[in-house]
Amino acid sequence: MIGFWRKIYAKHDNVKAYSLLSPALILIILAMVVPMALMLSFSMFTQVSMMEIDYTFTFQRYIDFFQKSLLVTLLIKSIKISFLVTLITLITAYPVCYYIAFYVKKNKMLWLVLLTLPFWTSYLLRVFSWKIILGTKGVINSSLINAGILSEPLTFLMYSETAVVITLTHAWAAFALLPLYVSLEKIDFSLIEAGRDLGLSRLEVFWKITFPLSLPGVIGAILIIFIPTVGDYVTPALLGGIDGRMLSNMIQAYFGKINNIPMGAASATIMLTTVVLITIIVSNVTKKLTQRLT
Amino acid sequence: MNNSFIQINNISKHFVDVKAVDDVSFEIKEGEFFSLLGPSGCGKTTLLRLLAGFEYPTSGNLLIDGTDITALPPDKRPTNMVFQNYAIFPHLNVEKNIKFGLRKLGLSNDEIDKRVKDILTLVKLKGYEERFSNQLSGGQRQRVALARALVRQPKVLLLDEPLGALDKKLRDEMQLELRTLQKNIGITFIFVTHDQQEAISMSDRVAVMNDGKIQQLSAPNELYKNPENIFVSDFIGETNFLKAETKSSDGEFINVSIEELGEFKIKNNLNIPANSSDVVCTVRPESMMIDKEKSDWDICLDAKICQTSYLGEMTRFYVEAKGIDKIITVSSQYFNNQSFDNNECFISISLEDISILNKKKPVL
Amino acid sequence: MNEKNSTLLIYTLLYFGFLYVPVLFLPIFSFNDADYMSFPLAGFTTEHYEEMWSKRNLHKALWASIKVGVVASVVSTIIALFAAKAFARYKFRGNKISYGAIMMPFLIPEIILAVAILIIWVNLGFKLGLIPVTIGHTLFCTPFAMLILIARIEGFDFSLEEASRDLGENAWGTFFRVSFPLYFPGIIAALLLSFIISFDEFILAFFLTGSDATLPMYMWGQMRFVQRLPHVLALGAVIIVFTTFFVLLAFWLRNVGQEKAKKDIGIKL
Numbered sequence: 046m047i048g049f050w051r052k053i054y055a056k057h058d059n060v061k062a063y064s065l066l067s068p069a070l071i072l073i074i075l076a077m078v079v080p081m082a083l084m085l086s087f088s089m090f091t092q093v094s095m096m097e098i099d100y101t102f103t104f105q106r107y108i109d110f111f112q113k114s115l116l117v118t119l120l121i122k123s124i125k126i127s128f129l130v131t132l133i134t135l136i137t138a139y140p141v142c143y144y145i146a147f148y149v150k151k152n153k154m155l156w157l158v159l160l161t162l163p164f165w166t167s168y169l170l171r172v173f174s175w176k177i178i179l180g181t182k183g184v185i186n187s188s189l190i191n192a193g194i195l196s197e198p199l200t201f202l203m204y205s206e207t208a209v210v211i212t213l214t215h216a217w218a219a220f221a222l223l224p225l226y227v228s229l230e231k232i233d234f235s236l237i238e239a240g241r242d243l244g245l246s247r248l249e250v251f252w253k254i255t256f257p258l259s260l261p262g263v264i265g266a267i268l269i270i271f272i273p274t275v276g277d278y279v280t281p282a283l284l285g286g287i288d289g290r291m292l293s294n295m296i297q298a299y300f301g302k303i304n305n306i307p308m309g310a311a312s313a314t315i316m317l318t319t320v321v322l323i324t325i326i327v328s329n330v331t332k333k334l335t336q337r338l339t
Numbered sequence: 340m341n342n343s344f345i346q347i348n349n350i351s352k353h354f355v356d357v358k359a360v361d362d363v364s365f366e367i368k369e370g371e372f373f374s375l376l377g378p379s380g381c382g383k384t385t386l387l388r389l390l391a392g393f394e395y396p397t398s399g400n401l402l403i404d405g406t407d408i409t410a411l412p413p414d415k416r417p418t419n420m421v422f423q424n425y426a427i428f429p430h431l432n433v434e435k436n437i438k439f440g441l442r443k444l445g446l447s448n449d450e451i452d453k454r455v456k457d458i459l460t461l462v463k464l465k466g467y468e469e470r471f472s473n474q475l476s477g478g479q480r481q482r483v484a485l486a487r488a489l490v491r492q493p494k495v496l497l498l499d500e501p502l503g504a505l506d507k508k509l510r511d512e513m514q515l516e517l518r519t520l521q522k523n524i525g526i527t528f529i530f531v532t533h534d535q536q537e538a539i540s541m542s543d544r545v546a547v548m549n550d551g552k553i554q555q556l557s558a559p560n561e562l563y564k565n566p567e568n569i570f571v572s573d574f575i576g577e578t579n580f581l582k583a584e585t586k587s588s589d590g591e592f593i594n595v596s597i598e599e600l601g602e603f604k605i606k607n608n609l610n611i612p613a614n615s616s617d618v619v620c621t622v623r624p625e626s627m628m629i630d631k632e633k634s635d636w637d638i639c640l641d642a643k644i645c646q647t648s649y650l651g652e653m654t655r656f657y658v659e660a661k662g663i664d665k666i667i668t669v670s671s672q673y674f675n676n677q678s679f680d681n682n683e684c685f686i687s688i689s690l691e692d693i694s695i696l697n698k699k700k701p702v703l
Numbered sequence: 704m705n706e707k708n709s710t711l712l713i714y715t716l717l718y719f720g721f722l723y724v725p726v727l728f729l730p731i732f733s734f735n736d737a738d739y740m741s742f743p744l745a746g747f748t749t750e751h752y753e754e755m756w757s758k759r760n761l762h763k764a765l766w767a768s769i770k771v772g773v774v775a776s777v778v779s780t781i782i783a784l785f786a787a788k789a790f791a792r793y794k795f796r797g798n799k800i801s802y803g804a805i806m807m808p809f810l811i812p813e814i815i816l817a818v819a820i821l822i823i824w825v826n827l828g829f830k831l832g833l834i835p836v837t838i839g840h841t842l843f844c845t846p847f848a849m850l851i852l853i854a855r856i857e858g859f860d861f862s863l864e865e866a867s868r869d870l871g872e873n874a875w876g877t878f879f880r881v882s883f884p885l886y887f888p889g890i891i892a893a894l895l896l897s898f899i900i901s902f903d904e905f906i907l908a909f910f911l912t913g914s915d916a917t918l919p920m921y922m923w924g925q926m927r928f929v930q931r932l933p934h935v936l937a938l939g940a941v942i943i944v945f946t947t948f949f950v951l952l953a954f955w956l957r958n959v960g961q962e963k964a965k966k967d968i969g970i971k972l
Contacts, residue, residue: 058793058794061789062793065793068781069785069849070801070805072782072842073807080816080823084815084819084823140714144714148708154954159719160719160722162947163722167946169903171726174729215722273813276812293814296818297814300818310822313819316812316814317812
């Protein structure tokens with residue numbers, strides 16, 4: 046009898062692999078797939094009163110969502126802010142990665158560790174730090190006023206969309222740096238030298254050789270920044286004010302003060318769908334871009 | 340002595356779309372030094388791993404000393420393996436590496452110590468007990484791997500191209516040492532290699548493999564003198580292939596028309612059919628004679644030397660001989676590239692050095 | 704690569720400044736003798752640290768975070784270790800789908816995970832508290848741990864495990880005597896980084912802790928409404944020092960382990 050099972054186990058790599066994978070897969074199913082399926086179901090219910098939920102299936106919540114201009118605005122704003130943050134982070138981080146990949150010879154690892162070190166400290170604290178920096182009585186304003194450059198504090202720096210974008214650009218920088226660095230590092234420097242040798246200017250070499258080859262890292266960075274940013278709660282809550290609110294703040298309200306679970310679930314589902322759609326679009330665009338460039 | 344100590348019965352191993360081992364059957368004798376020889380991808384390593392228990396056969400079964408081991412995991416088989424990259428545990432010193440496999444044998448501590456001492460002496464690594472893998476040379480690591488496997492006194496020792504990473508001189512020395520070792524301890528060795536010189540010099544018998552099938556299984560001199568098909572003929576040593584057509588049969592012999600040279604009586608060892616053009620004749624470079632003058636051998640041809648390769652112990656001549664369509668290789672220990680005026684020479688061939696083979700490759 | 708590019712260097716250093724300065728403000732102001740966080744600095748004091756030390760709720764929250772962090776990091780590292788072994792070692796069908804599935808918590812905005820777990824937990828009739836937070840953190844840390852461990856295991860020489868089996872050890876024996884000692888630095892790195900992620904994590908805790916606060920929850924409570932709480936800065940500074948230490952340790956271990964392993968395994972054929 047043991048021999049029979051032994052045979053099956055020995056014969057199939059599949060069996061071996063899946064027995065090792067089972068704890069992880071069970072965790073994913075029980076702690077993520079099932080809860081999300083339930084969340085989806087709840088998005089089809091109706092909150093009748095504080096304690097009561099009507100469990101009849103309906104798509105009304107989704108219709109409600111798109112009829113409320115506030116929610117639609119928040120959704121669009123969340124996407125817009127995420128795009129901005131992604132773009133700015135990418136553009137500001139790219140040169141740094143380029144420098145470390147091509148111009149640093151010794152201790153590259155050390156540079157990277159130092160670069161990513163700030164990000165292993167509490168996210169909450171970093172956001173709070175920006176509150177200190179950007180606030181009306183904060184570092185920037187008080188220094189500039191004391192130095193006599195300003196007579197009144199700059200108000201747009203706090204409780205605004207601007208504050209959110211600035212803070213998030215800082216918050217996710219490390220996530221951009223790592224994948225970008227990895228793909229830049231893989232580029233054979235002799236390709237760049239060959240480009241110069243063939244008469245291309247520095248800029249042309251960058252656009253025609255370096256950048257296309259670094260695309261996988263760019264794409265990785267885009268996804269890693271964009272996805273968490275869309276759903277970020279802390280930054281808009283701490284320094285977004287009214288202007289800088291994002292969808293996640295609304296979702297939290299639905300589960301908190303407003304107590305409309307189905308609406309909350311529906312909003313979350315819509316956020317998820319948006320993220321998935323954008324991810325699919327980005328990967329397809331990347332595939333086509335890489336095909337054309339290689 | 341058990342002549343079917345190891346039985347390999349209709350073993351096949353398929354990987355997705357590749358037949359790594361294709362319905363192979365043969366037997367290995369107890370105490371034999373047996374080699375699996377072939378080019379990369381021929382299936383020899385897969386076959387070895389099937390014997391060790393690291394792969395499970397798609398079909399067929401394996402027996403060692405009468406026991407069916409097919410479904411047994413590696414730790415329960417009476418085999419031990421010397422890995423191609425030695426697989427020395429980097430976190431254990433030499434002594435602990437060698438002791439590693441003794442834990443599960445239920446021996447007393449005294450017995451363990453004795454065995455370890457003896458094996459270290461046998462592989463000439465006494466004094467190296469405390470060293471770690473990164474403090475050993477390639478040859479020393481190889482001995483540790485050998486010692487570690489042998490100390491368990493397995494019924495069968497499997498060696499996966501163990502000498503591949505060593506330089507030539509060390510390799511030649513190790514070949515001799517392994518051979519002597521095997522004869523002294525009497526364990527059955529199954530040795531995998533792609534180096535035909537290695538296989539021929541060390542083994543009692545060799546199985547030549549290609550495309551997952553056994554091409555020929557014989558003693559080394561049989562392989563060399565009487566290859567049974569084109570693959571073996573080409574793989575072992577150097578061969579010249581000559582166009583041929585069989586005419587009439589003549590008992591043990593067969594009349595063959597060779598290139599433009601005419602008809603000759605060749606010994607028909609493989610029962611090649613008469614009146615066939617699906618055949619080829621082979622003759623080894625070292626069996627032909629190159630000389631400045633004509634000889635009285637069965638065949639003597641005018642020839643012109645196109646190229647030479649000086650190899651120290653012999654010289655290889657690439658010649659165009661009259662009546663033969665292609666350039667043939669002749670090797671000689673007597674003459675070198677300086678010897679011939681105008682590159683003109685005579686090539687002599689004896690009929691008993693010509694073999695006749697089928698063009699298609701039969702398999703066992 | 705012989706040229707030096709000073710513009711890029713200056714830019715890089717400025718960028719470093721941009722990254723570090725906000726973080727450095729916390730320790731700076733934690734010693735500042737004032738209730739407002741602005742320049743010029745008022746004077747040096749350690750009273751905020753003393754205040755921090757005395758708050759009982761802070762200690763409770765700290766302890767809660769440690770408990771959650773230890774459990775989440777240990778469980779997720781174990782789960783990730785087995786999964787990483789499967790991906791690095793075996794070719795099997797459904798490879799990519801399984802990988803994508805296990806990476807999913809990483810690829811979805813955390814708030815959605817938080818909401819989903821909240822809904823199921825409450826509807827199953829359980830109370831909110833540290834347990835659902837731990838489950839959420841385990842879920843969230845597993846992909847991180849797995850990435851670290853896959854990278855580590857991929858550099859591993861599998862013939863070492865085969866050799867162990869060949870020498871008579873069964874699968875468990877092989878794991879304890881060969882694999883585990885060699886994976887060890889990677890395991891420690893995964894543990895440390897998972898712990899830090901859990902310790903730091905806010906949104907899952909926010910939705911799921913109910914009345915048992917974790918440290919980020921405590922800080923949130925202090926930050927949210929009242930501006931003048933310098934002892935939070937002191938707390939922040941302490942956390943920064945500790946986290947930095949652990950991160951450096953994790954990276955050092957990861958690299959030391961790999962250098963040694965590469966040297967020891969010797970000839971690569």
